[in-house]
Amino acid sequence: MTQLDRLSVYHWLNAWCIKPVGGALVRQEPEYILLALMGSPLKKIMLCSSEKEIFSVEEQVMVQHSVIINNMIEDGSYNHEESKIPLDCVDSKTLKKVIDYCTHHTHHHNDNQEDLEAWDAQFLNVDSNGLYDLLMAANYLEIRNLLDLIYGTIKNMIKGKKIDEIRRIFNIKDHGFTPEEEEQNRKEYPHFY
Amino acid sequence: MECCNKRRMMKESPESNFMNRRGSSCFPDEVLERVIGMLKSRKDRSSVSLVCKEWYNAERWSRRNVFIGNCYSVSPEILTRRFPNIRSVTLKGKPRFSDFNLVPANWGADIHFWLVVFAEKYPFLEELRLKRMTVSDESLKFLARSFPNFKAISLQNCDGFSTDGLAAIAADCKNLTELDIQENVIDDKNDNWLTCFPESFTSLEVLNFSILHNDVNFDALEKLVTRCKSLKTLKLNKSITLEQLQRLLFRAPQLCELGTGSFSQELTTQQYSELESAFSNCKNLNTLSGLWVVTPQYLPVLYPACANLTFLNFSYAPLDSDDIAKLLVHCANIRRLWVVDTIEDKGLEAVGTHCPLLEELRVFPADPFAEGDARGVTDSGFIAVSQGCRNLHYVLYFCRHMTNAAVATVVQNCPDFTHFRLCIMNPGQPDYRTSEPMDEAFGAVVKTCSKLQRLAISGLLTDLTFEYIGKYAKNLETLSVAFAGSSDWGMQCVLEGCPKLRKLEIRDCPFGNAALLSGLEKYESMRSLWMSDCKVTMNGCRLLAKEMPRLNVEVIKEDGSDDSQAERVYVYRSVAGPRRDAPPFVLTL
Numbered sequence: 110m111t112q113l114d115r116l117s118v119y120h121w122l123n124a125w126c127i128k129p130v131g132g133a134l135v136r137q138e139p140e141y142i143l144l145a146l147m148g149s150p151l152k153k154i155m156l157c158s159s160e161k162e163i164f165s166v167e168e169q170v171m172v173q174h175s176v177i178i179n180n181m182i183e184d185g186s187y188n189h190e191e192s193k194i195p196l197d198c199v200d201s202k203t204l205k206k207v208i209d210y211c212t213h214h215t216h217h218h219n220d221n222q223e224d225l226e227a228w229d230a231q232f233l234n235v236d237s238n239g240l241y242d243l244l245m246a247a248n249y250l251e252i253r254n255l256l257d258l259i260y261g262t263i264k265n266m267i268k269g270k271k272i273d274e275i276r277r278i279f280n281i282k283d284h285g286f287t288p289e290e291e292e293q294n295r296k297e298y299p300h301f302y
Numbered sequence: 303m304e305c306c307n308k309r310r311m312m313k314e315s316p317e318s319n320f321m322n323r324r325g326s327s328c329f330p331d332e333v334l335e336r337v338i339g340m341l342k343s344r345k346d347r348s349s350v351s352l353v354c355k356e357w358y359n360a361e362r363w364s365r366r367n368v369f370i371g372n373c374y375s376v377s378p379e380i381l382t383r384r385f386p387n388i389r390s391v392t393l394k395g396k397p398r399f400s401d402f403n404l405v406p407a408n409w410g411a412d413i414h415f416w417l418v419v420f421a422e423k424y425p426f427l428e429e430l431r432l433k434r435m436t437v438s439d440e441s442l443k444f445l446a447r448s449f450p451n452f453k454a455i456s457l458q459n460c461d462g463f464s465t466d467g468l469a470a471i472a473a474d475c476k477n478l479t480e481l482d483i484q485e486n487v488i489d490d491k492n493d494n495w496l497t498c499f500p501e502s503f504t505s506l507e508v509l510n511f512s513i514l515h516n517d518v519n520f521d522a523l524e525k526l527v528t529r530c531k532s533l534k535t536l537k538l539n540k541s542i543t544l545e546q547l548q549r550l551l552f553r554a555p556q557l558c559e560l561g562t563g564s565f566s567q568e569l570t571t572q573q574y575s576e577l578e579s580a581f582s583n584c585k586n587l588n589t590l591s592g593l594w595v596v597t598p599q600y601l602p603v604l605y606p607a608c609a610n611l612t613f614l615n616f617s618y619a620p621l622d623s624d625d626i627a628k629l630l631v632h633c634a635n636i637r638r639l640w641v642v643d644t645i646e647d648k649g650l651e652a653v654g655t656h657c658p659l660l661e662e663l664r665v666f667p668a669d670p671f672a673e674g675d676a677r678g679v680t681d682s683g684f685i686a687v688s689q690g691c692r693n694l695h696y697v698l699y700f701c702r703h704m705t706n707a708a709v710a711t712v713v714q715n716c717p718d719f720t721h722f723r724l725c726i727m728n729p730g731q732p733d734y735r736t737s738e739p740m741d742e743a744f745g746a747v748v749k750t751c752s753k754l755q756r757l758a759i760s761g762l763l764t765d766l767t768f769e770y771i772g773k774y775a776k777n778l779e780t781l782s783v784a785f786a787g788s789s790d791w792g793m794q795c796v797l798e799g800c801p802k803l804r805k806l807e808i809r810d811c812p813f814g815n816a817a818l819l820s821g822l823e824k825y826e827s828m829r830s831l832w833m834s835d836c837k838v839t840m841n842g843c844r845l846l847a848k849e850m851p852r853l854n855v856e857v858i859k860e861d862g863s864d865d866s867q868a869e870r871v872y873v874y875r876s877v878a879g880p881r882r883d884a885p886p887f888v889l890t891l
Contacts, residue, residue, distance in 0.1 A: 244333065260333070264340045272352050285355030294352050296826045297875065300802055301349055 154178070155193035156208070158201040163193060166208050167215075174211040176251035198249050203242040206232075210255055233262050237278065272302045334360040344369055363387060370394065371829050373411055373435065374854065377878035378419035390429035390454075391420070397832045397872055398782075399807055400434060401459065404834050404870065406858065408885050412436045412462075414444070415883075421448035429454040429480075436460065442467030446474035454480035454508070464489035465514070472498035479532075480508040490514045496522040506530040510537035512561045512592065517541040528553045537561025540594045544569055544577060551580035560584070562592035565600060565619070574603065582606040591615035598625045608632035615640045617666050627652035638662040643678035643700060650683030654690025662696035662721075663687060670700070670727055681708030688715035695753075696721040703734040704761060709743035719751040723758035729785035729810070732762040739763055745770040748778075758782040768792035772799025780805045793817035797824050807832040815842030818871075822846065825853055830874035838868045840891075846873065847891035854880055855891045 152168045168189075171178045178194065181187045187194065196204060210232060217225065233240065240259065247255040266278055276284065284291065295302055329337070338350055338361050351361045367390040370376060382388075395411025397404075413435050420427055427449045437460045445452065452475045457463075465488070471481060472495055496519050499506075506526065511518065518541060527533060527550050534557060536550065542563030551557070569577065577600075581587075587607045596619050611633055616626075617640040626641065626649045636657045641649070643665050653660065665679055681704050688694060694716040704726050713719065724743075732739055740761035748754060748770050755777055759767060763786035771778065772795035779802050787793065793813040796803070797820050805828065814837035825831060840857065847855040858870035880890040 248330065248333065260337050260340060263337045267337070267350065268341065268346055270349075272349065275349070275353050279353075281354050284353065286358075296823075298348065298352060299827050301352055 152189070154182075154187065154189070156204060157193045157195045158199055158204045159197050160201045162201045162204075164201075164204055164208055166212070170208075170211045170215045173215055174250075174252045174254070176253070178250065196246075196249075199246045200242065203239075203246050206235075206239075206243060207246050207250065207252070207255070211252065214254070229258055233258065237280075331360065335364050339364050366390060367429075368392070372874050372876075373416070374878065374881055375829070375874060375876045378416045378423075380877060382419055382423035386423070388424050389427060390431075391416075391424075391427065392431040392433075393435060394433045395435035397807065397830065398434070398805075399809065399832055399834065404809065406887060409858075409888065410436070410881065410883055410885065412438075412441075412883065414438065414441045417441055417444055417448065425449065426451050428452060429456075431456040431458075432460055433458045434460065436462040437467070438462045439464055439467035439470070443470040446470045449475075451477060453477050454482075456480065456482040456484075457486055458482075458484045459486060461487035465491045465495040468511075469495035469498040472496065473500070476500075476503065477505055478503070479505050481506070482508055482510040482535075483513055484510060486513055488513065490516040494519055494522075496526060499526050501529075504529045504531065507532045508535040509533065510535065510561065512537040512539050512563075514539045515541075520546055524549060524553065531556075533557065535559040535589075537591060538563035540564045543567045544600065545573055548573070548577045548580045551577075551584060555580075555583040556586055557584055558586050559589035559613075560587060560591070561615075562590070562594075564595040565593040566595040566597045569600065574600070578603040578606065585610070587611060589613040589615070591617075593619035593621075596621065596625075598622075601625060601629055604629065605632045609635065611636060613638040617642065617664065620644045620668055621649075622646075623648035623652065627656075630656040633657060634659070636660055638696075640664040640666070642666050642668050644668050645679075646677055647680055647683030647686065650679060651686040654686045654688075657691060659693060660687075660691035661693050663691070663694060664696075664698040665700055666698075667700040667727060676702065678702055681705045684708055685711050685715075688712040692716060693718070695719050698723040698725070698758075700725045700727060702727055703731055704740065704743065705733045705735050706738065706740060706742040706746070707733075707735070709740075710746040713747050713750040717750050718753060719747070720753050721756040722747050722751065722754060723756065723782070724760055725758060726760040729760075730762045731760075739766070741766040741770070745774075748774040752777065754778055756780040759786060760784060761786075764788045765792040765795070768795040772796050775800055777802055779803060781807070783808045783811055785810045787811045787813060790814055790817035790820070794820040797821035803827075804829045806830075808834070808836060810835045812837055814838055815845070818842050819846060819849075822849055825850060825873055826875050828875070830872065832870075832872055834870040836871075838871055839866050840868050841866070843868045843871055844891050852876070856881070856884070857889045857891065859887050859889055 153165045154168045154171060156164045156166060156171070158164065168182065172182055181194065199207070213228060217228070235243070240262065243255070244259045247259060267275055270278070275281075286294065334357065338357070341347055341350060347361060347365065351358045362384050363386065365385045366388060368381065368385055368388050369392045370381070371394050373393050373395045393413070393416065396409060399405065400409070411434060413432060421444070425448070428451050430445070437457060442463055445455075455471060468481070468483070471478065499522070507530075518539065520542070527536065533554050536554060536557055537559070538547065538550070538561050540563055544565065544567040547562055581603050584607050588610055590604070590607070590611055590613070593616060598621065608629065609632060612635055614633065614636055620642050621644060623645050626645045630636070630652050634656065637659055639653065639657065639660060639662070641664070653663070667678060669676060679699070679701050684699060684701070684704070685708050688711065692715060695718045697719065704724065709724070726740070733743075741764055743761070744757070744759050744763070744767045747757070754775055757771070757775065757778060757780070759782070765788045768787060768791075771781070778800045781796065781800075781803065790813055793808070793811070794817055796806070803824070813833065818833070818838050819842065821831070843855050843857055847853070852875060854874055854876045856872045857868045858872070860869060863869055881888070884890055
């Protein structure tokens, strides 16, 4: 079976297996169905972290979420048999989390809104370093929904907080205002601090 | 394969994170702009700009709306320098007490030199909202010519223009969606300004000309309403008859907000039923106002439209208690209600009974200067409303007398007040049952209502009221005081005790220089202070001006008054320095 045939069968199966069948949602992992029918592995791609660790992930998953990876696959610059995509900006820990996010959202996109939001909330329950790394990775890979999620979280870290607390959360040690400017700000907006 | 080099963003090295050695925020520009763009409120935006220089810069580039509470606190040059991309400007001019004729004509707050700068720096300006500014016809014509994308103009309590200016807006603003003229002093020259909207013009969504007293060209109005399919708000003036109203409603059943014009005409049975039918068809009406002159027997035509109403503005409709009671039976969803005190306590009982969702109540006096046995509303009406409407958080209540006990009961029933404005119309009026000062009433308000932002006090009040305010009103932002207090100590308590105070307006109180000067440090964190007919002298004002160079200390001088007294003092912070346009009777110290 050619690569193209495999891909089209994969897509058909994937579509089939997440539609309701006889009133119930059939949640079969596509690779098992395919294995059962074809005996060959599902289309995977290789991502390589900055620490040179290789992560194998379903092409479908990454193509759905990352504009960058989608473009690479489409323009043919990624050769399935040989290539791996080096992501020098993203460390292993972060890459694993990004893959987790994309995989969950692909396989669970029919879940109800509340469950998805709850999952997202616990997914983002990381320290500020972790959040920053995720933000950088999502920005580079252009994963829109993850980016929006993180932007919203950062917004909530700012909204309604006092200035001194915001500086502490974001570890802003040098605010960059002159001493006169800072003093004047504190005089004009005392209850913001 | 290239990775990070392709992206434009990274100012820091890839290994950096929030724990940055240099300590500055290390978000890429677009991330910062994106996050800041998600913050809409003024408070959050101000907050962001104070965190660090980098955030200040990202915020200023992304700001689209700006609100300036005092037009003299900043100059248009400084504003446009800081915020290069503004699309919507809100400006407030004269001090609020100008509404009570305490500010002479030609005091200032002219919009024109702002518009000249905006024409150059904000050519894509879309919205202008002005309150208590002077706006000339020339300015309106200039505006109409200078901003091709202009969409919305709202003028509230402004003066200096005529219907000629409105004609220019109508003729030249091709993308206009909003023309909102409220409570202005306007020279109503002709009825033809409505004909200036071109035949091809269809974008209007808001039209409010309720304040004009002359007839308008009804034919032009009807055609305009017919072709503007997105019209949501239509507020008509007194000249529109019931029959004309029916015709307009027939053309615009999609309206959400309606100002009815007068509500008085002899109607045939046929006309009555057509009008009733027109109101039935308005399924989206949530706001009703007008009824400038009311024929009560026609009020039932409104009933079919009442179920969805959330805001009823009858501040010009002198209804009696029976009329209002019969109407309110149908208005279970009302959140905001403005009425005249002709409805009396019995009318307020009906409010308490039929409007459990009420959040805001304003009761205006039909005749504030009436003497003798004038009726109106009293303490019992106030209590009745508070018993039925537990969600009340905004009240403006004009009455002739009140008791401490009633106010205490009201705030007990409704502890969530954010705005409490009680206006006992006779100055220095004590509790009419006990003859004591009204100190305990306002003490109860500030002790119980921890969210209180705005307070207006009245009646016979000693320094004790101000002690209570200073001690308990920790969220208070605006305070209006008239004919109250015993000594400087009162004003001092407020200045020292209320951390969030922004606006303080005082008239006819025994506060002098010691009180004025006790707020030295405070005034820089406030928008403004107004003191008229108090005991402040020119020397006191000069001292304040000398100590606090970043404040503008202005005295309005009347002819023939004592040179050493400062009858009207206006103090405000400003980055623009002293006014360049002050008239001769305004002395900047």
